[in-house]
Amino acid sequence: MDSVEIERCGFLCVHEQTVERVLEQMPDDEKLYDLAELFKVFGDSTRVKILYALFEAELCVCDIAQLLGLTQSAVSHQLRVLKASRLVKPRKDGKTVFYSLADDHVRTLIAQGMEHINE
Amino acid sequence: MDSVEIERCGFLCVHEQTVERVLEQMPDDEKLYDLAELFKVFGDSTRVKILYALFEAELCVCDIAQLLGLTQSAVSHQLRVLKASRLVKPRKDGKTVFYSLADDHVRTLIAQGMEHINE
DNA sequence: ATAACATATGAACAATCAATCATATGTTTG
DNA sequence: CAAACATATGATTGATTGTTCATATGTTAT
Numbered sequence: 001m002d003s004v005e006i007e008r009c010g011f012l013c014v015h016e017q018t019v020e021r022v023l024e025q026m027p028d029d030e031k032l033y034d035l036a037e038l039f040k041v042f043g044d045s046t047r048v049k050i051l052y053a054l055f056e057a058e059l060c061v062c063d064i065a066q067l068l069g070l071t072q073s074a075v076s077h078q079l080r081v082l083k084a085s086r087l088v089k090p091r092k093d094g095k096t097v098f099y100s101l102a103d104d105h106v107r108t109l110i111a112q113g114m115e116h117i118n119e
Numbered sequence: 120m121d122s123v124e125i126e127r128c129g130f131l132c133v134h135e136q137t138v139e140r141v142l143e144q145m146p147d148d149e150k151l152y153d154l155a156e157l158f159k160v161f162g163d164s165t166r167v168k169i170l171y172a173l174f175e176a177e178l179c180v181c182d183i184a185q186l187l188g189l190t191q192s193a194v195s196h197q198l199r200v201l202k203a204s205r206l207v208k209p210r211k212d213g214k215t216v217f218y219s220l221a222d223d224h225v226r227t228l229i230a231q232g233m234e235h236i237n238e
Numbered sequence: 239a240t241a242a243c244a245t246a247t248g249a250a251c252a253a254t255c256a257a258t259c260a261t262a263t264g265t266t267t268g
Numbered sequence: 269c270a271a272a273c274a275t276a277t278g279a280t281t282g283a284t285t286g287t288t289c290a291t292a293t294g295t296t297a298t
Contacts (some may be wrong), residue, residue, distance in 0.1 A: 013181040013215055013244065022175040022186060027233075032171060033164045034236050035229070040162030044256075045148075045155040052151060056141040061275060062132040067141060074257055076276055081256095086238075095265050095274045096132055105235040110154070112231060114146075116224040117153050119205075132274065163286075180245060193287055195246055214244045214295045 058100040177219040
């Protein structure tokens with residue numbers, strides 16, 4: 001009796017060895033979750049616009065708000081998200097807070113994304 | 120009378136010239152929207168996992184489903200999204216459909232993202 | 239042709255999230 | 269100190285979205 005071989009859908013078509021091999025090389029679930037969370041931050045046009053604006057210059061919240069035609073509150077909320085992901089960093093000067101890109105990964109990532117779009 | 124100078128919040132703090140300069144160099148709204156849409160696709164852990172799995176090998180829907188412990192339906196829905204963004208491409212072989220990465224931007228983007236995570 | 243199978247698709251529901259409004263915090267100036 | 273101002277935050281709401289379930293499409297083999 002080889003009823004073991006006869007299994008239900010979801011296992012018949014599976015390429016066992018390949019799946020095995022891939023499984024070994026997959027990063028931890030936590031890492032992959034964090035990675036998705038990072039990309040999620042880029043996945044909003046308001047935040048992308050803010051980041052793109054900061055490509056050119058350090059800007060205060062108020063500047064960004066006018067630049068993009070948004071509420072000060074909306075911008076502040078989004079900057080909070082960007083800051084939490086270490087994509088932008090604040091510099092306080094009196095009342096105003098200037099934001100700039102945290103590092104060059106931001107530029108590289110966005111540039112790479114643009115390349116894909118422009119194909 | 121120079122009441123023109125005295126304006127409400129949202130304009131007083133604005134650094135005019137900088138804002139001007141940045142505005143000139145900003146890509147079209149449409150481009151920025153598309154860019155955000157692209158990143159949105161990466162912004163889900165299921166899709167990131169699928170992409171990562173395809174780093175190693177071409178896989179059929181069924182393989183991916185078992186690999187990630189997901190429903191065939193869920194995987195199929197997500198592959199549809201990935202295909203629409205030209206991140207994966209299908210190859211049909213009889214009943215089964217094998218998916219693979221569409222190009223190298225995917226690898227580069229994910230690698231870049233991982234770099235940011237691992238700092 | 240019919241059964242078994244791999245994938246795709248449509249509708250529905252729960253969860254997530256960005257903008258808004260109101261308000262709080264903290265800084266400068268008179 | 270009080271008023272003006274720049275930014276931050278909390279609650280709410282409308283919209284978006286990933287999964288599930290049921291079913292449809294299309295392929296292979298008997």
